[in-house]
Amino acid sequence: MSDVAAIELPRTFEEFNEQRRQSFLKVKEFKQAGGRLVGYLCSYTPLEVIDAAGASGVGLCGTSDEVIPAAEEVLPANLCPLIKSTYGFAYSQKCPFTHFSDLIVGETTCDGKKKMYELLNELKPTYVLHLPQSRSRSHEREGWYQEVVGLKEALERLYGIQITDDALREAARLRNRLRRAILALYDLQRSVPPAMSGVELMSTMFAGTFNFDVRAYVESLERLCEKRRAEAAAAGSPISAGAKRILITGCPVGGVINKVGATIEHNGGVVVCEDDCSGERTNRFMVDEDAPDILRAIADRYLQINCSVMTPNDDRFAATLEMAEKYQVDGVIECVLTACHTFNVESARVERAVEGAGIPYMKVETDYSAGDLGQLETRIAAFIETL
Amino acid sequence: MGENNVPSGRLGIGVDIGSTATKVAVVGADGSLVHAEVMPTGFSSVDAAERARAALEAWRGDRHFCTLDARVVATGYGRVAVPYADKVVTEITCHGRGAARLFGPDGTVIDVGGQDTKVIRLRGGRVFKFVMNDKCAAGTGRFLEIMADRLGVGHDELSALARAGEPTQITSMCTVFAESEVISLVGRGEPRPNIARGVIESVVGRVATLAATAGGAAPYYLTGGLCDNEYVVERLGEKLGAPVTTRPEARYAGALGAALMALELE
Numbered sequence: 001m002s003d004v005a006a007i008e009l010p011r012t013f014e015e016f017n018e019q020r021r022q023s024f025l026k027v028k029e030f031k032q033a034g035g036r037l038v039g040y041l042c043s044y045t046p047l048e049v050i051d052a053a054g055a056s057g058v059g060l061c062g063t064s065d066e067v068i069p070a071a072e073e074v075l076p077a078n079l080c081p082l083i084k085s086t087y088g089f090a091y092s093q094k095c096p097f098t099h100f101s102d103l104i105v106g107e108t109t110c111d112g113k114k115k116m117y118e119l120l121n122e123l124k125p126t127y128v129l130h131l132p133q134s135r136s137r138s139h140e141r142e143g144w145y146q147e148v149v150g151l152k153e154a155l156e157r158l159y160g161i162q163i164t165d166d167a168l169r170e171a172a173r174l175r176n177r178l179r180r181a182i183l184a185l186y187d188l189q190r191s192v193p194p195a196m197s198g199v200e201l202m203s204t205m206f207a208g209t210f211n212f213d214v215r216a217y218v219e220s221l222e223r224l225c226e227k228r229r230a231e232a233a234a235a236g237s238p239i240s241a242g243a244k245r246i247l248i249t250g251c252p253v254g255g256v257i258n259k260v261g262a263t264i265e266h267n268g269g270v271v272v273c274e275d276d277c278s279g280e281r282t283n284r285f286m287v288d289e290d291a292p293d294i295l296r297a298i299a300d301r302y303l304q305i306n307c308s309v310m311t312p313n314d315d316r317f318a319a320t321l322e323m324a325e326k327y328q329v330d331g332v333i334e335c336v337l338t339a340c341h342t343f344n345v346e347s348a349r350v351e352r353a354v355e356g357a358g359i360p361y362m363k364v365e366t367d368y369s370a371g372d373l374g375q376l377e378t379r380i381a382a383f384i385e386t387l
Numbered sequence: 388m389g390e391n392n393v394p395s396g397r398l399g400i401g402v403d404i405g406s407t408a409t410k411v412a413v414v415g416a417d418g419s420l421v422h423a424e425v426m427p428t429g430f431s432s433v434d435a436a437e438r439a440r441a442a443l444e445a446w447r448g449d450r451h452f453c454t455l456d457a458r459v460v461a462t463g464y465g466r467v468a469v470p471y472a473d474k475v476v477t478e479i480t481c482h483g484r485g486a487a488r489l490f491g492p493d494g495t496v497i498d499v500g501g502q503d504t505k506v507i508r509l510r511g512g513r514v515f516k517f518v519m520n521d522k523c524a525a526g527t528g529r530f531l532e533i534m535a536d537r538l539g540v541g542h543d544e545l546s547a548l549a550r551a552g553e554p555t556q557i558t559s560m561c562t563v564f565a566e567s568e569v570i571s572l573v574g575r576g577e578p579r580p581n582i583a584r585g586v587i588e589s590v591v592g593r594v595a596t597l598a599a600t601a602g603g604a605a606p607y608y609l610t611g612g613l614c615d616n617e618y619v620v621e622r623l624g625e626k627l628g629a630p631v632t633t634r635p636e637a638r639y640a641g642a643l644g645a646a647l648m649a650l651e652l653e
Binding site: 360 | 513
C-alpha cells in the first residue's frame with residue numbers, strides 16, 4: 001500500500017512545539033522510506049503477526065491529559081483517561097504514530113475501549129480482534145486463534161503480501177528475546193536495595209513502545225541491563241537500603257509513572273515490581289517458538305495474559321503473590337485509573353488475596369490530571385509510613 | 388488549655404495544618420499533653436504555620452524556643468509549609484499515634500476532617516490499614532459547613548435542628564449537587580429540621596460506608612473537628628452498630644501524635 005497521499009502532516013502541524021514537530025518529521029521520513037506502521041492499543045495484540053508483516057508495531061495508548069478536553073467533545077467525561085487520551089490524540093491529530101499508522105489494531109477488551117474503537121475507526125482504519133472473556137473454555141481458545149488468523153489475513157490484504165510461518169517463527173524468537181531482556185532488567189530489582197529506581201525502569205519500558213525496530217530495542221535493553229548490573233556491582237545501588245519495596249499492580253501505569261511512581265519514590269518507597277500489562281505480569285509469558293503450528297502458539301501465548309477484562313481472572317492473584325514473594329515486597333499499591341470498572345471491581349479480590357498473604361495493600365484511584373496530587377501524596381506517604 | 392504551666396526539660400511540638408483549622412499540641416518530656424490550641428488555617432498554610440509559631444511563643448513567652456529546646460513535627464495538608472519543622476509526617480500516622488494515646492492501642496479511628504475523612508485501623512498502637520474518602524467532599528466537615536450555610540444556621544445549630552427533625556433523604560453524594568437538592572427541598576417547603584437531619588444522616592452514612600470499606604470494627608473512636616458534636620457521635624454509633632467514643636482533646640489527635648513523635652526525634 002505505499003499510498004503517498006497518506007503521508008501528509010496534519011493541518012495543525014505548524015502550531016506544534018518543536019519536539020512534537022520533530023517526532024512528526026521522523027515518522028514521516030520512516031513512512032516515506034517505505035516503512036509500514038501499525039498502531040496497537042493493548043498487550044493482547046499479537047505483535048508477532050505485525051512483525052512478520054514487515055511492519056513496525058507502535059503502542060498508541062494515550063498517557064497524557066493534554067488531549068482529553070478534545071476527546072470530551074465526542075466521548076463522555078466519565079470514562080477512563082487512557083481511553084479518552086488515546087482517542088483524543090487521534091481526534092486532535094497530535095500523535096505522529098497514530099497519525100501515520102496504516103492501521104490501528106484493537107481488541108474487545110473493556111466496554112469503554114471497544115465502543116471507542118467504533119469512533120476511532122471513523123478517524124483511522126481500526127481492526128478489532130474479538131477477545132474472549134476467559135481462557136477456560138476450549139471454544140474460546142479456538143475462537144481467539146481464528147481472530148489471530150483474521151488479523152494475519154487483514155495485514156496480508158492491506159500490504160499485498162503473504163505472511164509466512166518462517167517469518168512468524170522468527171518474530172516469535174525475537175519477541176521472546178525481548179521478553180527475556182525485559183525480565184532480566186526486572187530481575188535486577190530483586191536485590192536489596194534494587195539496582196535502579198522504578199521510575200527509571202518504568203520510563204524505559206514505556207519509551208520502548210515507540211520503537212520501530214524490535215532488534216535494536218532488544219539490543220539496547222540488553223546493553224542497559226549489563227550496564228546497570230555492572231554499576232550496581234561496582235558502586236552499589238543509588239537506592240537507599242531502607243527504601244520500602246513496593247509492587248505496583250492494576251491498570252496500565254504508563255500515564256502515571258511521574259505521578260504515582262514518582263510519589264512512591266519521593267516518599268521513601270521504591271517500585272521493585274511492575275505488575276501491569278507492560279510489566280512482568282505480561283512479559284513472563286513466552287511463545288512456544290518451536291511449536292509445529294506457530295500461529296496457534298502465538299495466539300495461545302497472548303490468551304494467557306491476566307487482564308481484569310477476563311472472568312474469572314484468578315491466575316492474576318496467584319501471579320501477584322508469586323511476584324510479591326520473589327521481589328520481597330513490603331507493600332502492594334494498586335493503581336486504578338478513574339472509571340476503569342474491571343480493575344476497580346477486581347481490586348476487592350486482589351486486596352483480599354494480598355492481605356491474606358500478610359502483605360499491606362492500598363488502592364489509589366487516579367487519572368492523568370494534577371488535581372489530586374496533594375491527596376495522592378498523603379495517601380501514598382501514609383501507606384509507606386505504615387510499612 | 389495549659390495556662391503558662393510550662394514544664395522544664397525537653398518538649399515535643401506537633402503542628403497540624405488542616406484545610407480548615409490549624410492545631411498545635413505540646414507534650415512534656417513524659418509525653419503528657421501540656422498545651423493545645425486551635426486557630427483557623429485561612430487562605431495560606433505558610434501564614435498559618437507562622438501564626439502557630441507566634442501562638443506557641445506567646446504561650447511560652449520565649450521567641451526562640453521552637454528551635455532551641457523542642458522538636459517540631461508538622462502534619463496535615465499544609466505540613467510542607469512549616470519551615471521550622473524538624474520532620475514532616477502524614478496526618479494518617481499522626482492521627483493514629485494521637486488516637487492510640489487518647490483511647491488505646493487497638494480499634495478503629497474515624498477522623499472527619501475539613502476536606503478528608505479518614506478511617507484508621509490501629510493494632511498495637513500502630514496504623515495497619517487506612518482508607519480516605521474519594522476526592523470529593525461527601526462525608527466531610529466541609530459538606531456539613533456548606534449545608535449549614537445553605538440552611539442559614541451555625542454548625543452547632545445544625546445538630547440541634549436535626550435532633551428535632553424527621554430524616555429527609557438527601558441522595559446526592561456530590562456536595563454541589565447536594566446543595567441544589569437542599570435548595571429544592573427548601574423550595575418545596577420541607578421543614579428545616581428535617582433537612583438538617585437529612586444532611587447529618589448523609590454524612591454519617593458516608594462515613595459508616597468508609598469505615599466498612601476499611602474493614603473497621605469496634606471499638607470506634609472519633610477524632611477531628613466533629614468530636615464535640617454529640618448528635619453526630621450518637622448517630623454515627625447507631626449507624627455503625629457500636630458506640631463511638633470521643634473526648635474533647637480528640638480534636639487535637641493529629642497534633643498530639645505529631646508532638647509525641649517530635650519527642651522521639653534526636
